[in-house]
Amino acid sequence: MASARLGAVIANHTGRLILTTEDPNASPDGDALIAAMAHADLIGERLEGRSDRLGTAPSGAAYCIGASFLRLVSFTGCAVKIATAPDPRSPFCHLRFPPLAPHPRLYAGRNTRPPRCRDCRGRLEDWRERTARWASQPDQGVTCPSCGATRPPWQWDWKEQGGFGRRAILIEEVFPGEAMPTDALLDLLQAASGTGWRHFYVRD
Ligand SMILES: [Zn+2]
Numbered sequence: 001m002a003s004a005r006l007g008a009v010i011a012n013h014t015g016r017l018i019l020t021t022e023d024p025n026a027s028p029d030g031d032a033l034i035a036a037m038a039h040a041d042l043i044g045e046r047l048e049g050r051s052d053r054l055g056t057a058p059s060g061a062a063y064c065i066g067a068s069f070l071r072l073v074s075f076t077g078c079a080v081k082i083a084t085a086p087d088p089r090s091p092f093c094h095l096r097f098p099p100l101a102p103h104p105r106l107y108a109g110r111n112t113r114p115p116r117c118r119d120c121r122g123r124l125e126d127w128r129e130r131t132a133r134w135a136s137q138p139d140q141g142v143t144c145p146s147c148g149a150t151r152p153p154w155q156w157d158w159k160e161q162g163g164f165g166r167r168a169i170l171i172e173e174v175f176p177g178e179a180m181p182t183d184a185l186l187d188l189l190q191a192a193s194g195t196g197w198r199h200f201y202v203r204d
Pocket of ligand 1: 117
């Protein structure tokens with residue numbers, strides 16, 4: 001973590017909690033989700049400009065946390081300090097809402113480990129070399145090097161270290177495992193989208 005006193009130095013990315021649909025092909029309406037999140041006070045004002053702190057996160061709308069954020073997102077550990085004031089150089093908590101992806105896109109980072117085959121638990125060690133192709137076209141068939149089973153990349157077991165979705169909500173910046181969606185938040189998203197949601201963590 002860089003010192004804020006250095007001014008020009010940008011702190012490392014702490015991490016993000018990502019919420020996406022359980023079915024990575026689902027494409028729920030974005031306006032309905034934003035309206036529901038605003039109505040529940042999960043999100044507050046829309047952020048302009050300064051939201052692209054690191055320039056590596058997916059583009060899209062960004063929002064300050066709302067008054068009920070801490071009732072809808074559960075933080076573990078003691079003495080959690082949450083900076084909420086927008087700051088272009090250091091971490092602050094906010095939500096991002098990337099545009100709907102044309103097909104399930106991979107959210108992964110430096111915390112992501114090779115996903116495991118759901119049949120034999122074998123690892124897909126070369127997943128990073130495949131991501132450029134996955135980004136441009138859906139891949140229905142990734143064959144397990146251990147047992148030969150073939151399934152789309154989103155049906156491998158990424159644990160909570162990565163995942164796929166067309167529609168995602170990014171909660172910046174929280175350390176992986178530090179925060180979890182409450183049942184109330186998952187219920188809210190399901191009611192607004194008609195589909196179930198899950199979560200995982202990514203660090204740039
Ligand atoms: Zn296998």
